[in-house]
Amino acid sequence: xxxxxxxxxxxxxxxxxxxxPADWVPVRWPWSDAKSLELLAGTPVNCLLLKSPTREFLAAxxxxxxxxxxxxxPGESVPETKGDxxxxxxDFPSLPQVSDLVIQLTPRYKMKLGSxxxxxxxxxxxxxxxxxxxxxxxxxxxxxSAWIDTNTGFLRAVRAFGTAPxxxxxxxxxxxxxxxxxxxxxIAEAEISGAxxxxxxxxxxxxxxxxxxxxxxGAWKRMTALVGYYESHPEWREMRExxxxxxxxxxxxxxLLSGGILDMIAVKHTPVRPVAGxxxxxDALAGATMAVNIExxxxxxxxxxxxxxxTRSGGMLLNGPPGWKDPTPPAGQITLxxxxxxxxxxxxxxxxxxxxxxNMGVRLYNVASMLxxxxxxxxxxxxxxxxxxxxxYPVESVTLHYVANxxxxxxxxxxxKQQKLEVYKTEEGWGVDIDRVVVCATIKxxx
Amino acid sequence: xxxxxxxxxxxxxxxxxxAPDAPAAPVAISKCATYDEDVxxxxxxxxxxxxxxxxxxxxxxxxIKLNMxxxxxxxxxxxxxxxxxxxHPKVVGAVAYLLGKAGAKRIRFTESPWAWTGPLEDVMxxxxxxxxxxxxxxxxxxxxxTNALCKRKKYARFKFPGxxxxxxxxxxxxxxxxxxxxxxxxxxxxHADCGVTLSLKNCFGCVPASIYGDDAGxxxxNENPKxxxxxxxxxxxxxPSKIxxxxxxxxxxxxxxxxxxxxxxxxxVVRPIHLAVIDGVESMAGGEGPWIxxxxxxTPGVLIAGMNPVCTDAVSTAVMGFxxxxxxxxxxxxxxxxxxxxxxxxxxxxxxxxxxIEVRGVPxxxxxxxxxx
Numbered sequence: 069x070x071x072x073x074x075x076x077x078x079x080x081x082x083x084x085x086x087x088x089p090a091d092w093v094p095v096r097w098p099w100s101d102a103k104s105l106e107l108l109a110g111t112p113v114n115c116l117l118l119k120s121p122t123r124e125f126l127a128a129x130x131x132x133x134x135x136x137x138x139x140x141x142p143g144e145s146v147p148e149t150k151g152d153x154x155x156x157x158x159d160f161p162s163l164p165q166v167s168d169l170v171i172q173l174t175p176r177y178k179m180k181l182g183s184x185x186x187x188x189x190x191x192x193x194x195x196x197x198x199x200x201x202x203x204x205x206x207x208x209x210x211x212x213s214a215w216i217d218t219n220t221g222f223l224r225a226v227r228a229f230g231t232a233p234x235x236x237x238x239x240x241x242x243x244x245x246x247x248x249x250x251x252x253x254x255i256a257e258a259e260i261s262g263a264x265x266x267x268x269x270x271x272x273x274x275x276x277x278x279x280x281x282x283x284x285x286g287a288w289k290r291m292t293a294l295v296g297y298y299e300s301h302p303e304w305r306e307m308r309e310x311x312x313x314x315x316x317x318x319x320x321x322x323x324l325l326s327g328g329i330l331d332m333i334a335v336k337h338t339p340v341r342p343v344a345g346x347x348x349x350x351d352a353l354a355g356a357t358m359a360v361n362i363e364x365x366x367x368x369x370x371x372x373x374x375x376x377x378x379t380r381s382g383g384m385l386l387n388g389p390p391g392w393k394d395p396t397p398p399a400g401q402i403t404l405x406x407x408x409x410x411x412x413x414x415x416x417x418x419x420x421x422x423x424x425x426x427n428m429g430v431r432l433y434n435v436a437s438m439l440x441x442x443x444x445x446x447x448x449x450x451x452x453x454x455x456x457x458x459x460x461y462p463v464e465s466v467t468l469h470y471v472a473n474x475x476x477x478x479x480x481x482x483x484x485k486q487q488k489l490e491v492y493k494t495e496e497g498w499g500v501d502i503d504r505v506v507v508c509a510t511i512k513x514x515x
Numbered sequence: 516x517x518x519x520x521x522x523x524x525x526x527x528x529x530x531x532x533x534a535p536d537a538p539a540a541p542v543a544i545s546k547c548a549t550y551d552e553d554v555x556x557x558x559x560x561x562x563x564x565x566x567x568x569x570x571x572x573x574x575x576x577x578x579i580k581l582n583m584x585x586x587x588x589x590x591x592x593x594x595x596x597x598x599x600x601x602x603h604p605k606v607v608g609a610v611a612y613l614l615g616k617a618g619a620k621r622i623r624f625t626e627s628p629w630a631w632t633g634p635l636e637d638v639m640x641x642x643x644x645x646x647x648x649x650x651x652x653x654x655x656x657x658x659x660x661t662n663a664l665c666k667r668k669k670y671a672r673f674k675f676p677g678x679x680x681x682x683x684x685x686x687x688x689x690x691x692x693x694x695x696x697x698x699x700x701x702x703x704x705x706h707a708d709c710g711v712t713l714s715l716k717n718c719f720g721c722v723p724a725s726i727y728g729d730d731a732g733x734x735x736x737n738e739n740p741k742x743x744x745x746x747x748x749x750x751x752x753x754x755p756s757k758i759x760x761x762x763x764x765x766x767x768x769x770x771x772x773x774x775x776x777x778x779x780x781x782x783x784v785v786r787p788i789h790l791a792v793i794d795g796v797e798s799m800a801g802g803e804g805p806w807i808x809x810x811x812x813x814t815p816g817v818l819i820a821g822m823n824p825v826c827t828d829a830v831s832t833a834v835m836g837f838x839x840x841x842x843x844x845x846x847x848x849x850x851x852x853x854x855x856x857x858x859x860x861x862x863x864x865x866x867x868x869x870x871x872i873e874v875r876g877v878p879x880x881x882x883x884x885x886x887x888x
Contacts, residue, residue: 214588425633433640436588461593465643492647501645 086135086152087114089171089186090233093295095267096139098274102128107277111292112299117155117237117266126151137171140164157191157237159399173237173266176222176324176402182230182344189266192402193219193238194326196257197250198437198458214335214436216458221330221342222402223261224309224441225323228342234258237266245272248287249507252294253458256508259298260441260454262305267291294508297482303445304510310444310451311339312428312471314356316375318345318366322394327403329362332416339429339442348374358384358428360419363394386422388415427496433467438505450474453511455502462506471497474513481509537860539871540823541565542830544882547796548816550598555609558792561820562613564875571789571822573618575695579610581626582702582717584804587641591805591812595643599799599812602700604644606794606818608652610700615653622653625690627662627720630741635660661688663725663738670726670736670758673785679763680777680858681748684785686759687721691786699788699824703795703815703831705886707802708749708771709779710848711835713828714791715855718782719775722748726756733757745771748778772843772852780858783824787864791827793819795834800886815884817877825865826872828856836885839867846887 092115102125115135126149129136136151142158146166153169159178173189180188199215219236226234236258240246258265269277276284298304315330317323323330323342333340343352348371353359359378364387379385395408404412430442430453437459444451451474457463477489477500489500500511543561547554562568583601590596597603611622628638635658636646650656659666671692673685691697701717709716722744725731729742736756746752749771754761768774795817801810817834821827829839837847839856848854856867866872
């Protein structure tokens with residue numbers, strides 16, 4: 069213990085140079101040997117979440133300019149050797165008193181939405197991917213279209229409430245060897261939603277990485293390259309959902325659940341803009357042409373007036389069924405239960421009918437296995453459309469139709485491609501064709 | 516297949532139920548290993564082998580019924596639908612180009628996509644097709660969704676001249692009436708209920724879901740159908756909307772293989788097919804779409820075309836390694852499927868007798884690709 073002050077003093081200059089929490093690129097680090105830090109060489113990872121770190125390890129990490137955070141769960145005491153801060157992960161009946169920098173990874177229902185916390189995060193997330201049903205088989209009807217389990221709706225709802233960086237810290241499913249493609253999907257899913265996934269290895273990958281197996285190193289390289297792709301475009305994180313369909317919802321209720329109305333709309337590839345009910349304003353609806361008010365009774369008279377003004381200025385409004393209460397997620401639950409889902413389906417049918425085949429900003433074709441996000445810059449001069457493919461196969465011949473007057477389009481991919489796309493006129497605006505998407509791609513639109 | 520096996524196949528073909536007067540017409544076969552080959556050149560040669568298509572299409576409106584069965588999102592092993600159960604867009608574009616070159620004044624692509632009454636172009640884009648390329652393939656290219664009225668103001672009535680198997684009259688989108696030439700552009704596939712789905716069965720998709728669909732209106736058509744067409748035609752759970760007459764023999768059968776095969780044979784009479792083109796470059800075996808359990812991708816590597824749909828389908832069935840005159844219960848007509856080809860033959864549409872059909876280009880035994888076994 070006598071060495072601790074001296075160690076901290078030595079580290080102080082490095083800590084001053086450490087990145088801000090908003091720039092932390094986090095990984096759950098399962099190793100305690102300093103040599104494991106070699107894996108970080110050439111990667112954008114700069115923040116490690118650790119259990120019981122040693123002083124030697126913390127010093128080595130600091131030397132590399134890597135932020136170290138010690139994870140503490142409910143019932144665990146805060147260790148003396150803890151690096152640059154503490155991560156309180158779990159459902160704490162009461163928070164321990166600590167003076168260090170604290171990041172909280174809470175259950176979704178306890179997330180401090182809209183707070184000025186350095187990072188808001190949760191350990192609860194669905195493991196994204198194309199949903200299997202029917203005993204593991206995919207849907208078996210001519211009409212079947214894939215349902216994608218996703219956190220994107222939830223992440224958008226959280227972002228609608230504030231500007232704090234959002235961490236999604238769910239872990240891979242237990243006793244499962246996760247393919248590289250699935251890792252890339254979970255990373256990209258958070259990134260295209262303006263959040264970060266706290267990288268966590270399944271046991272198999274962790275063991276193979278520890279042995280520096282070639283295949284595992286290849287997977288790690290691809291994962292970090294993908295993270296680097298998004299980190300090299302910080303401007304994308306600043307952009308906001310740009311769709312012409314606004315969904316007014318209390319993020320602390322239905323918005324915190326996966327599989328809700330936002331995800332239903334996302335699977336239909338309709339660009340949607342979540343608006344927190346408590347932040348409903350004319351500005352929040354600027355540019356929107358349609359709005360869905362999920363729980364009408366929850367709005368104040370002033371907020372209701374905003375919606376009335378919206379319709380008077382030509383906007384279309386769909387109200388939730390009378391008496392509908394957006395479900396408040398109980399502790400531990402992150403998806404809708406069956407009865408809520410059935411009730412929500414009724415509303416979804418109305419929303420679907422309202423949207424029809426309107427282009428709500430962008431319209432994508434041949435993207436059944438994909439999700440997308442349409443984000444715009446504050447000045448309206450540029451926008452991006454993120455594409456994420458959840459299938460095990462590349463998707464070829466994707467078409468994007470958009471309505472805003474962007475004359476230039478560039479396809480950007482994590483593989484390093486920057487290709488100018490031919491922009492052509494369509495009935496409703498403009499269009500571009502994308503030859504192939506492996507896991508993800510971004511179309512940058514500019515005036 | 517050896518020559519001996521081939522002779523055994525056609526000799527074993529029972530002709531007891533054959534219509535001796537059913538017309539015969541030549542069928543052209545070309546090998547085409549991949550869609551990267553010169554599909555246009557091969558089809559051009561095939562059309563020449565059939566005597567040319569100029570006389571058929573010059574200054575005419577040509578309607579091409581495509582095969583885009585099931586939702587485009589439904590893919591087999593992530594493959595583009597054109598490589599498994601839809602027409603491939605390269606074949607579609609090549610046919611349009613050749614029809615335009617032969618002088619067609621209007622080329623109208625039609626399909627009744629699953630649960631959709633919006634623009635057909637949307638389904639094409641969702642299938643990964645390049646609509647702009649198709650539009651530029653020939654002058655006068657257009658697209659029509661025929662799943663309901665869609666762009667039209669009224670339906671067209673196709674009365675069966677004589678005794679139909681199923682319905683005395685079929686009510687279809689007007690696009691199928693306002694045309695001079697009708698082309699069935701099909702895929703070389705098996706069908707779970709009907710044995711095979713080729714140029715004849717492809718035209719089952721002319722039947723609008725607004726009238727014959729599961730959610731068709733009782734009194735009036737439902738112009739926004741959101742379901743398929745199982746209840747009326749396949750399963751006899753209800754009659755079509757009252758705009759169309761009910762079936763002739765209600766209660767006779769509720770087996771899809773019996774009912775759909777008959778509707779298909781009737782349709783071949785009321786809406787004659789002038790040109791049948793079958794895309795067998797890549798396809799799937801075991802059924803008509805990814806929703807059928809056990810299907811697998813196959814690469815027969817053939818293109819087949821003919822001016823008579825029954826003859827073309829008979830040759831195509833043989834190319835698939837099946838007896839085109841097989842009876843119910845024999846491959847490929849499992850699951851109580853009646854043989855659509857012989858039903859159409861009995862209507863006098865065309866012969867299934869391979870001995871009467873002249874095959875031009877590649878012989879059947881050299882083009883054969885066994886879908887089973």
